[in-house]
Amino acid sequence: MPQGHPGTMALATLALTAIDCPEPRRLAEFYAAVLGGEVKDDQTDDGHWIDLYLPGGQRLAFQKVPDLRPPEWPRADRNSQQLHLDLDVEDIDAAQERVLALGARPLDVDDDGGKRGFRVYADPAGHPFCLCRA
CATH class of the missing domain: 3.30.720 (Signal recognition particle alu RNA binding heterodimer, srp9/1)
Structure with missing residues (x-):
């Protein structure tokens, strides 16, 4: 159970x-x-x-x-994100390079020199996801 x-x-x-x-x-x-x-x-x-x-x-x-119609980042009024994935990574810079090469696009990647701890991308269909420092 x-x-x-x-x-x-x-x-x-x-x-x-x-x-x-x-x-x-x-x-x-x-x-x-x-x-x-x-x-x-x-x-x-x-x-x-x-x-x-x-x-x-x-x-x-x-x-x-x-x-x-993919979500818009960041929007709270219409067509906002309904769901997103947080993905923990050991090396956020290397992970960013890889997801961009795979077809992701950056939405909000200014993590304030690492202080914020995450960066936001859209997958190839436009869904937001975050790479988070593990």
Whole structure:
């Protein structure tokens, strides 16, 4: 049975996080290059759903939405981010170089000389994610 906070029992366990995007395979391969893992396509839905099985057992899924309007960073009024990933890294400069080479684009990378501890990027589909100093 899943466990929650001490003294409570969890109702469920997290199965996966699904991310809408126009090109599921491309975005799954981007995150596989960033996080590791294995991209799997069950071949039954013409590429509309792709899974990324991460080391450690977590799973990200990528769902095709052809007319996706990506979130705007930082916006709180309309079309704001609904979800973003925080990714811990040992060397933020090396990680930045790598994600940019993979197709990410910088949104807010002024981390005040390291004082802030994170930098914000958009993945190839436009979803924000942060590289955070581990």
